[in-house]
Amino acid sequence: xxxxxxxxxxxxxxxxxxxxxxxxxxxxxxxxxxxxxxxxxxxxxxxxxxxxxxxxxxxxxxxxxxxxxxxxxxxxxxxxxxxxxxxxxxxxxxxxxxxxxxxxxxxxxxxxxxxxxxxxxxxxxxxxxxxxxxxxxxxxxxxxxxxxxxxxxxxxxxxxxxxxxxxxxxxxxxxxxxxxxxxxxxxxxxxxxxxxxxxxxxxxxxxxxxxxxxxxxxxxxxxxxxxxxxxxxxxxxxxxxxxxxxxxxxxxxxxxxxxxxxxxxxxxxxxxxxxxxxxxxxxxxxxxxxxxxxxxxxxxxxxxxxxxxxxxxxxxxxxxxxxxxxxxxxxxxxxxxxxxxxxxxxxxxxxxxxxxxxxxxxxxxxxxxxxxxxxxxxxxxxxxxxxxxxxxxxxxxxxxxxxxxxxxxxxxxxxxxxxxxxxxxxxxxxxxx
Numbered sequence: 403x404x405x406x407x408x409x410x411x412x413x414x415x416x417x418x419x420x421x422x423x424x425x426x427x428x429x430x431x432x433x434x435x436x437x438x439x440x441x442x443x444x445x446x447x448x449x450x451x452x453x454x455x456x457x458x459x460x461x462x463x464x465x466x467x468x469x470x471x472x473x474x475x476x477x478x479x480x481x482x483x484x485x486x487x488x489x490x491x492x493x494x495x496x497x498x499x500x501x502x503x504x505x506x507x508x509x510x511x512x513x514x515x516x517x518x519x520x521x522x523x524x525x526x527x528x529x530x531x532x533x534x535x536x537x538x539x540x541x542x543x544x545x546x547x548x549x550x551x552x553x554x555x556x557x558x559x560x561x562x563x564x565x566x567x568x569x570x571x572x573x574x575x576x577x578x579x580x581x582x583x584x585x586x587x588x589x590x591x592x593x594x595x596x597x598x599x600x601x602x603x604x605x606x607x608x609x610x611x612x613x614x615x616x617x618x619x620x621x622x623x624x625x626x627x628x629x630x631x632x633x634x635x636x637x638x639x640x641x642x643x644x645x646x647x648x649x650x651x652x653x654x655x656x657x658x659x660x661x662x663x664x665x666x667x668x669x670x671x672x673x674x675x676x677x678x679x680x681x682x683x684x685x686x687x688x689x690x691x692x693x694x695x696x697x698x699x700x701x702x703x704x705x706x707x708x709x710x711x712x713x714x715x716x717x718x719x720x721x722x723x724x725x726x727x728x729x730x731x732x733x734x735x736x737x738x739x740x741x742x743x744x745x746x747x748x749x750x751x752x753x754x755x756x757x758x759x760x761x762x763x764x765x766x767x768x769x770x771x772x773x774x775x776x777x778x779x780x781x782x783x784x785x786x787x788x789x790x791x792x793x794x795x796x797x798x799x800x801x802x803x804x805x806x807x808x809x810x811x812x813x814x815x816x817x818x819x820x821x822x823x824x825x826x827x828x829x830x831x832x833x834x835x
Contacts, residue, residue, distance in 0.1 A: 422455030590754025643727030649773035
């Protein structure tokens with residue numbers, strides 16, 4: 403079976419050979435790709451668009467890698483004929499039996515208009531902009547972001563308002579993708595429900611994701627973690643809810659003066675100049691900086707720049723608690739990583755999270771945006787070692803099963819076979835149990 407993947411980020415083996423500005427990320431994709439490539443039934447290829455790149459093809463260890471050139475933002479606008487032709491050239495060269503597209507937040511799946519209809523296209527759901535968009539607006543509704551806009555933001559570059567507009571502009575493209583395509587892979591009750599509402603005639607298949615290898619060998623231990631230390635893996639924009647954690651830590655500092663919050667605040671520094679902030683800082687970053695100062699948390703925040711997988715694993719194991727404060731998520735890899743490490747987790751009850759953990763069994767829940775309940779739940783774990791250990795053990799056991807390499811690889815093999823059968827024989831589909 404010849405399987406051709408289309409991904410936003412390049413895989414490591416081809417990275418050194420690519421021209422232009424290839425994007426690295428999505429590293430949870432690699433383990434599945436290379437596990438499938440070892441299967442005797444499968445021949446793998448992959449296409450990745452590269453900003454300012456070139457049309458390239460290279461075979462490494464019997465895998466064909468293709469890259470096509472794009473301009474910045476070409477993946478979030480309607481696909482041009484030039485880009486379509488570059489994709490089709492690689493597709494015709496590889497001659498796939500199935501095309502597997504990773505993510506509908508990019509325009510890749512518009513290719514369904516142009517690819518031979520005899521070739522089935524499967525779309526893996528990562529996020530759904532249609533469903534995320536209202537939460538992005540809601541998450542920043544109580545923040546006076548205009549007060550924190552830099553000159554750059556006021557000129558229309560960056561900022562939350564630009565992100566809101568970008569998502570709004572992309573929704574028609576995502577609607578086009580959802581209308582065009584039949585076959586989808588998801589992981590949660592939430593993404594299944596969203597897809598059912600957006601495309602009732604679609605076929606939905608359950609397929610788990612794998613984690614980066616280092617997380618399978620890292621283990622949290624109550625005796626070695628740093629007490630009263632909280633790890634949050636993203637503070638990129640309001641939807642991720644970092645402002646809620648700050649407010650919760652502000653409450654807890656009265657009881658725990660030594661409390662630490664590990665913050666991925668790579669977009670600014672607390673001691674940056676007022677002039678620099680005024681000119682080029684992002685509005686949300688300036689707001690967070692002001693909140694940290696208002697809540698007197700400057701000495702309780704440890705800021706981290708972008709972390710490698712190994713560094714992330716260490717942060718999970720050092721933390722007393724991991725917090726996922728998002729206003730919406732599907733199946734966040736950060737939660738999977740925390741569970742695999744065994745770090746006791748507190749999560750907002752949103753989106754697909756309820757398909758991953760259970761309240762009081764493998765995590766503690768709090769209503770999204772509710773900093774008081776979040777502070778209360780953090781305090782419970784600070785005080786109750788037995789509860790922390792119970793959550794840790796249960797979460798790790800779930801993660802080991804959910805992210806098992808052999809089982810997940812087998813899931814995708816079965817999905818490919820089922821899609822082939824449906825597509826070519828027009829048969830009905832009964833989900834595998």
